[in-house]
Amino acid sequence: MSLLSFTPNPLAWAVSIALAWGAVGLAGLAAPRNVGYVGRVLFPIGAVLAVGLAVVALSALGGAPQSVVLPIGLPQLPFHLRIDALSAFFLLLIGAVGAGISIYAAGYFRPGEGTPAGLQCLLYHVFLASMALVVMADDGYSFMVAWETMALSSFFLVTSDHRHAEVRRAGYLYLLVAHVGAIAILLAFGILQNGTGDYAFANMRAQHHGGAWAAAAFFLALFGFGAKAGLLPLHIWLPEAHPAAPSPVSAMMSGVMLKTAVYGFLRVAFDLLHATVWWWGVVVLAFGLSTALYGVIFSAVQSDMKRLLAYSSIENIGILFVGIGLAIVFHGFDMKVLAALAMTAALYHCLSHASFKSLLFLCTGAVLHATHERSLGKLGGLIHRMPWVAWLALIGVIASAGLPPLNGFVSEWLLLQSFLFTPQLPHGYIHMFMPLAAAGVVLTAALAGYVMVKFFGVIFLGQPREEKLDEARDAGTLERIGLVWLASLCVTLGLFPVQVIGMIDSATTLLVGRGLGKALDTRAWWLLAPISADRASYSPALFLIVIAIALALGFLGVRAFYHHRTRQGPPWGCGFPLLNPRMQDTAEGFGQPIREIFQPFFRMRRELPSPFDAQPRYRVTVEDHLWYWLYLPIAKAAEFGTRLVTPLQQGRIGIYLLYSFCTLLLLLMFVR
Amino acid sequence: MSALSALPLSGQIINLLAAVLLLISFAMLVQRRILSLIDLFAAQGAVLCLSTVLVAVTTGQRHLYFSAAITLVLKVVLLPWILHRLIRRLNVKWDVEGLINIPTTMLVGIVVVVVAFNLALPISQLAGTLTRPTLGIALATVLLAFLMMITRSKAVPQVIGFLSMENGLFFAATSATYGMPMVVEMGIALDVLIGMIIFGVFFFQIRTQFDSLDISHLEQLKEK
Incomplete structure (x- = not known):
C-alpha cells in the first residue's frame, strides 16, 4: 500500500496530516517572535488540519482496519501504523477537540509571554502529531517513540514559563512520573511479545499468555497508563502541571492527552490481552x-x-x-x-x-x-x-x-x-x-x-x-x-x-x-434506550423542550405577575450599612462544608487570627496526604541510597583511575 | 627453554627488546624526577620503534615501517620535546612522594605483571605471530602505566603515564597481530598529539587557578 496513491485512504490521510502538523510547527521557527504570523497564519492552518483529521477519522470509523509499514526508524525495526475502529475513535477525539483548541490558541499567544510564540507553535504541533501517531502505532517500538515524543513536547510546553521555580518543579514532577510510567509500559510490551522478539501488535495479539504473565502485563499497563492518566496514587503531577502550563496546553493535556493514556490501556487490555x-x-x-x-x-x-x-x-x-x-x-x-x-x-x-x-x-x-x-x-x-x-x-x-x-x-x-x-x-x-x-x-x-x-x-x-x-x-x-x-x-x-x-x-x-x-x-432516533425501552430510556430533545418551556413559562410568569410591582429602594443593612464585595461568599467559604465532612482526606494547616489582632489574617492550606505518606518516603529513600554511593566520589584523580584500573582487571579476568 | 632456543635470532632480539620495555616501565614507575621520566619515556619510544622495525624486517609487513616512523617522530622526538618545554615553562622538576612509597609500588607492580602474564596466556596461544610471547609484556606495560597514573600526584607524570599506556597498547598491537590498520594508527597518533595539546592548556589553567600543579587541589571540585 503506497502512501503516494491518491485513493481515499484514511491511513494515508491521517499520516499526511500528522506530517503536515510537523511542517506547520517547523514553519513557526521562521519567525518565532512574530505573534501575528504564528497566531493568525500557522495556528489556524493547524486547526484546519485538525478538522481534516476528524473527518478522516469519521470515514475510518466504519471501515475495515488498514495498516502500513513505513520504512523509517531503526534497521530491521520499521514503523508499523494501523487504523482500526479504536484508533479512528481517538483520532476523531484528537481532531475534533484539537481544532477548537488550536483556533483558540491562535488568538491566545501575546508577545512577551514566556517562550517565543514560534517555539510554542513547534512544540504544540509536535505534541498534536505525536498524539495522532500514538493512536496509530501498531508496534511497541513506534508506540514508545510517539509516546515519549508526546511526553517530552508536553513537558516543554508545561515549562514554557520556566522562569518561575514552581513551574520548573511541576515540570520535573511531570517528567518523572511520565518516565516511571513509560518504563512500566515498556515492560508490559516486553511480556506481551512472549519471547518471540517481534514487537508488532499483530504478533502480540496472536500470543497466548499464561495466567500470571497475563496478569503481570495487565497490571504493568494499568500502572504505566494510569500514571499518564492520573490514576490515584500517581495523580500527583496533574494538579501541578495543569496550572503551570499555558491554558491551551492545559486544555490539550487534560482534554486530549489523558485520553491517549486511556487509549493505550484499552488497546493493551482488550485488544492485545483480550x-x-x-x-x-x-x-x-x-x-x-x-x-x-x-x-x-x-x-x-x-x-x-x-x-x-x-x-x-x-x-x-x-x-x-x-x-x-x-x-x-x-x-x-x-x-x-x-x-x-x-x-x-x-x-x-x-x-x-x-x-x-x-x-x-x-x-x-x-x-x-x-x-x-x-x-x-x-x-x-x-x-x-x-x-x-x-x-x-x-x-x-x-x-x-x-x-x-x-x-x-x-x-x-x-x-x-x-x-x-x-x-x-x-x-x-x-x-x-x-x-x-x-x-x-x-x-x-x-x-x-x-x-x-x-x-x-x-x-x-x-x-x-x-x-x-x-x-x-x-x-x-x-x-x-x-x-x-x-x-x-x-x-x-x-x-x-x-x-x-x-x-x-x-x-x-x-x-x-x-x-x-x-x-x-x-x-426512534430521538430516544436513547440502550438495553430495552421498558427498562430505561432517555430523550435529550424532550428534556430540552421541557426545560425550554419551563424557563419560558417562568420568565413570562415573573414578567406578568411581578414585573411592574417591584420597587427599588435602599436595602435593609442588617446592622452592616457598609456592604462591600469582599463580604460575598468566597471560594474557601463555599468549600468549607466539604472540608469539614471529609476532613480525614486532607492534611490541613489553619492559621486563625486572634480576636486582638490589629491586622487579622486567615490562612488555610490543604495538602495531599499521599504526598507525605507515599512520595516523600520514596524521595527520602532515593536520597539515602545516593548518600550511600557518595563516598565513591573522592575528588582525587588517582582514586578515579584506580576504579577504572580495578574494573579493567576484573573485566579482563572475567572475560578470559 | 627449548621453545625459546627454537626461536630464530630476530625473535630472540624482539623478546629482549620486550624485556627492556618492561624494565623501562618499572623505571618510570619509580622515577621521581620529572626530567628523567621524560627521558625514560623517550627511551621507551625508541625501543618500541626498534622492535617494530625488527618485526617489519622479519615478516616483510611494509606498513609497519610507517608505524615505526610515526613512533620515532612522535614519541621519541616531538612529545618529549613538548614535555621538556612544558617543564621549563611551568618550572616543576620533582614530583612529591605519593600515597604509596616506592618499594610498595614496586611490589604491586610485580603482582600486576604476574596477573598480566596470566591473562595474556590464552590470547597469545591463539595468536599465530612471531612475537606472541611478548603479548604478556605489552599488557603488563599498559597496566604498569596505569598504575603510575594512579600513584602520582602531579599532573605532568600522569600525562606521561597516559602516553606510556599508549606505547603499551601499540606494542600489544604489533605483537598480537602485526600492528593495527594504518588508518587506526594514524588516528591514534593524532589523538595522542591533540590530547597532549589539551593537557598542556589544562596545565596552565590548573596552575593559574591553584598556583601549583598538584592535582590534590582538584579535590575541592567535589560536591560537598
Whole structure:
C-alpha cells in the first residue's frame, strides 16, 4: 500500500496530516517572535488540519482496519501504523477537540509571554502529531517513540514559563512520573511479545499468555497508563502541571492527552490481552472509584481555578476507569451486551470530558488574560464584563456537572444504567458490592455538580471582588470561535447520543466483541434506550423542550405577575450599612462544608487570627496526604541510597583511575 | 627453554627488546624526577620503534615501517620535546612522594605483571605471530602505566603515564597481530598529539587557578 496513491485512504490521510502538523510547527521557527504570523497564519492552518483529521477519522470509523509499514526508524525495526475502529475513535477525539483548541490558541499567544510564540507553535504541533501517531502505532517500538515524543513536547510546553521555580518543579514532577510510567509500559510490551522478539501488535495479539504473565502485563499497563492518566496514587503531577502550563496546553493535556493514556490501556487490555479475567476489572473499578472520589473532594476545596479543574480531570478519569473496570467484569463473565454498554459509557465519557474540560480550561485562560488572576478569591462578577466567556463557560459547567440535556449527563447515565445490571453477575460478593460502587459514582457526580457551582458562581456571578476586574475585556474573535466550537461539541454530544453511539459502536465492537448497534436501530432516533425501552430510556430533545418551556413559562410568569410591582429602594443593612464585595461568599467559604465532612482526606494547616489582632489574617492550606505518606518516603529513600554511593566520589584523580584500573582487571579476568 | 632456543635470532632480539620495555616501565614507575621520566619515556619510544622495525624486517609487513616512523617522530622526538618545554615553562622538576612509597609500588607492580602474564596466556596461544610471547609484556606495560597514573600526584607524570599506556597498547598491537590498520594508527597518533595539546592548556589553567600543579587541589571540585 503506497502512501503516494491518491485513493481515499484514511491511513494515508491521517499520516499526511500528522506530517503536515510537523511542517506547520517547523514553519513557526521562521519567525518565532512574530505573534501575528504564528497566531493568525500557522495556528489556524493547524486547526484546519485538525478538522481534516476528524473527518478522516469519521470515514475510518466504519471501515475495515488498514495498516502500513513505513520504512523509517531503526534497521530491521520499521514503523508499523494501523487504523482500526479504536484508533479512528481517538483520532476523531484528537481532531475534533484539537481544532477548537488550536483556533483558540491562535488568538491566545501575546508577545512577551514566556517562550517565543514560534517555539510554542513547534512544540504544540509536535505534541498534536505525536498524539495522532500514538493512536496509530501498531508496534511497541513506534508506540514508545510517539509516546515519549508526546511526553517530552508536553513537558516543554508545561515549562514554557520556566522562569518561575514552581513551574520548573511541576515540570520535573511531570517528567518523572511520565518516565516511571513509560518504563512500566515498556515492560508490559516486553511480556506481551512472549519471547518471540517481534514487537508488532499483530504478533502480540496472536500470543497466548499464561495466567500470571497475563496478569503481570495487565497490571504493568494499568500502572504505566494510569500514571499518564492520573490514576490515584500517581495523580500527583496533574494538579501541578495543569496550572503551570499555558491554558491551551492545559486544555490539550487534560482534554486530549489523558485520553491517549486511556487509549493505550484499552488497546493493551482488550485488544492485545483480550481481558477475560473478571477480577482484573474489579481492581480497575476500585482504583477508578477511589480516584474519582479523591479527585472530586480535592477539587471542592481548591481556590485556584486551574487546580480546581485539574482535580476535576482526575475525577473524570476515575469515572472513565470505573466504566472500563465494569466492562472488564462483564466481559469476564461473558455478558457481551452489558460489557458493550459499560464500554460505550466509558468511550462516551472520553468524548464528553475532552470537549467540556478543554472548554473550561480555555475559559480560565480567557479569564487569566483578562484579569491576570488565578485565585478564585480575587475574581467575581465577570459575567458583566465577559459575557461570551461566561455563557460559554456555563455550557461547559452544566456538561461537567452532569446535568441534562448536555453530554456529561449522557455518559454518566449510561454508566449508572450499566451498574443497574450488576445484580445479574453470577458472583455473590461482587453483586453485593457493586451497588456500593454505584453509590460512590453517584456521590462523585453530585459533588462534581457542587464543584461546578463553586467554579462558575465565584468567578462569574456576584460582584467583582477587586477593583481591577472592572477593566476585564472579553475574549477576542479567534478565542471565541474556539470556545463556540467546543461548546457546540458539548451540545451536539448531548442532544444526539443515539447517532454518536451509532458512530462509535464499531470501536465498542472491536473491544468487547459486541456493540449496542442492533439494540439502538429499532428505536426512534430521538430516544436513547440502550438495553430495552421498558427498562430505561432517555430523550435529550424532550428534556430540552421541557426545560425550554419551563424557563419560558417562568420568565413570562415573573414578567406578568411581578414585573411592574417591584420597587427599588435602599436595602435593609442588617446592622452592616457598609456592604462591600469582599463580604460575598468566597471560594474557601463555599468549600468549607466539604472540608469539614471529609476532613480525614486532607492534611490541613489553619492559621486563625486572634480576636486582638490589629491586622487579622486567615490562612488555610490543604495538602495531599499521599504526598507525605507515599512520595516523600520514596524521595527520602532515593536520597539515602545516593548518600550511600557518595563516598565513591573522592575528588582525587588517582582514586578515579584506580576504579577504572580495578574494573579493567576484573573485566579482563572475567572475560578470559 | 627449548621453545625459546627454537626461536630464530630476530625473535630472540624482539623478546629482549620486550624485556627492556618492561624494565623501562618499572623505571618510570619509580622515577621521581620529572626530567628523567621524560627521558625514560623517550627511551621507551625508541625501543618500541626498534622492535617494530625488527618485526617489519622479519615478516616483510611494509606498513609497519610507517608505524615505526610515526613512533620515532612522535614519541621519541616531538612529545618529549613538548614535555621538556612544558617543564621549563611551568618550572616543576620533582614530583612529591605519593600515597604509596616506592618499594610498595614496586611490589604491586610485580603482582600486576604476574596477573598480566596470566591473562595474556590464552590470547597469545591463539595468536599465530612471531612475537606472541611478548603479548604478556605489552599488557603488563599498559597496566604498569596505569598504575603510575594512579600513584602520582602531579599532573605532568600522569600525562606521561597516559602516553606510556599508549606505547603499551601499540606494542600489544604489533605483537598480537602485526600492528593495527594504518588508518587506526594514524588516528591514534593524532589523538595522542591533540590530547597532549589539551593537557598542556589544562596545565596552565590548573596552575593559574591553584598556583601549583598538584592535582590534590582538584579535590575541592567535589560536591560537598
